[in-house]
Each structure stands twice: as structure tokens, then as C-alpha cells.
Amino acid sequence: MLLEVRDLHVEFRTRDGVAKAVNGVSYGVDAGETLAVLGESGSGKSVTAQAVMGILDTPPGRITGGQILFQGKDLLKLKEGERRRVRGAQLAMIFQDALSSLNPVLPVGDQLGEMFVVHRGMSKKDARAKAVELMDRVRIPAARERVRQYPHQFSGGMRQRIMIAMALALEPALIIADEPTTALDVTVQAQVMDLLAELQREYRMGLILITHDLGVVADVADRIAVMYAGRIVEQAPVRDIYKTPAHPYTRGLLESIPRLDAKGRELYAIKGLPPNLMDIPPGCAFHPRCPMARDVCRTDAPALHQVADHRVSACHFWRECLDA
């Protein structure tokens, strides 16, 4: 495995109390593979990614347990300098909002070029040429001219391509993309996602794709991890999860996708709200919202059961889910 997160725990200590944001997450991704991470707002998707990237807001955030193995080394045990080297060269992240990640008063070519000046010791002239090459690579038209323009002179979709170019610049082994297309128009979303998927295959990178959008996932991901209240409740290859979800929460998410072929049909939405992370329900955290909940769910937390090859589910009644 390129990256293996094992039993990760993260909490936020605030004046109001302790929010248990990540409660024993384990997931992994190989070179050339895409893992999609799904779940409602507040389920711990971004916090897990921030812990991997070493950009957790500390304090109030704190990693209270677990390991983050990258190319076999536990990033949490590395000295700060070594960790920064790995992070700078081997890991890259793409955020939802390109405008706030780019420097507004610096031409995009300078920002791209800076990666090569700082990390590869290139001259400014060579770095500029590399910037143009990268902008071509992410299919920004007239890259040679536009390399001198500022972020606000690009559309949202083009800015997100620039973010992808920045992430690719040093040819990292792993990219984490956190809702990379959420801020874009629907048609542009698909183009940017296709580009990211294509480059990921070409460079044989590992990709962790955090998203709300189950529609996107089917086309680009190899595996899906579904998170709820800081835990993974189901993990499986994409095909299996769409065909037979092994957890009621996953089924709820799948049934919430608008379908073009079911015009007029009422959309199923999971009732209720995600739990307060300072007061997670006992037993199965999903029980107050689960249509299948029984007494045991209110008292006993389900372990992650191996339900098939490469498939796990944290539901007492996973067999019934598969048979449904």
C-alpha cells in the first residue's frame, strides 16, 4: 500500500467540549488507485485528510491515536523536517476553493513556477517554461499568453485546472482532492473530474477523492469508503457498493441520488441530522436515523465485519442488507 491509515483518532478540544471528529478510521490507497470517501457534512472526511497531509488545525485539533503509514513509514513518527520533505514532494492536496488557495496578486505562472524554483532549484526562466508546459497539460488554452495573468482573470473551472497543475507539478505519489469540483457548474464539474482522473491514471498516482457526489464516484473511483460520525461504516469496490450496499446508511445515500430515469419519483432522503460529535449516540451512531434499527443497535456498537472479499460493513444486520 502507498498510504495506509490505521485506527486514526482525532479530536477537537474547544470551550464547549471535546468533538470526536475521527474515531478509528482505517483506509488505504495503492499507486494508480482511486479511493472515494463519501459521507454527509461533518463526518470527518476532511479532518482525516488534514491529518494525513499534516495540516490539521492544532490546537484545537489533536491526533490521539493511530498510524499514518506512507510508503511504509509512519508519518506521525517522523521528525518535523523529514515530514515536511515527504509532504512537499510526495503528497499534494487540491481544495474546493481555488480562489482562496491561489495568491491573488501573483500571476499564475509565477505561482506554478515557484514550485520548481523552490523544490527543484530551477532558474526563473526554466520554471516559467515548466509552468507553461503544465498549463498545457491541464488544457488551459493559450497557456503561453495566459501564464502572465492573475487568478481572477480565469473562470472557476480554469482556476481549478491551475490547482490541479500545482498539485501535479512535483509529480507526487499521492493526491488528496477534497471536493475538487463542488464549487463549479455541473458541466464544468464533469470536465475537471475527467481531467483529474485521466492525469491520475497517466502518472499512476494514488488518489483520495473526497466528495458528496455519488454520481461522480461511479466513473472514477476503484473503491469507496463511506464515513459516518468519524467512522468508516462501509468500504467496498465501487461495483459492489452500487449493486448491493451492505449498510443502511450507504443505501440511504445511494437512494438520495437524483435519477434521470425516475421523473416525478419522490427522492429518498435520510431522515434526521448527523449526530453532535460532542455527544455521539451509544451503540451504532446511526441508530436514531436508521430504518432497520433494533434494540441491540441502541446498546452495542457494531464492529467492521468482513462481508466479502475486500468488503467491510459496520452493521449488525449486514446480511439482511445484502439480501434485500
Ligand SMILES: Nc1ncnc2c1ncn2[C@@H]1O[C@H](COP(=O)(O)OP(=O)(O)OP(=O)(O)O)[C@@H](O)[C@H]1O
Ligand atoms: N478547526 C476546527 N475546530 C473545531 N472543530 C473542528 C475543526 N475542524 C473540524 N472540526 C470538527 O470535526 C468535524 C468533522 O469535520 P470535517 O471537516 O472532517 O467534516 P467533513 O466530513 O469534511 O464535512 P464537509 O462535507 O462539510 O466538508 C466537524 O463537524 C467539527 O465538529
Ligand code: SF4
Ligand atoms: S447496526 Fe443497527 S442502527 Fe446501525 S446501521 Fe445496522 S441496523 Fe442500522
Ligand SMILES: [Mg+2]
Ligand atoms: Mg470537508
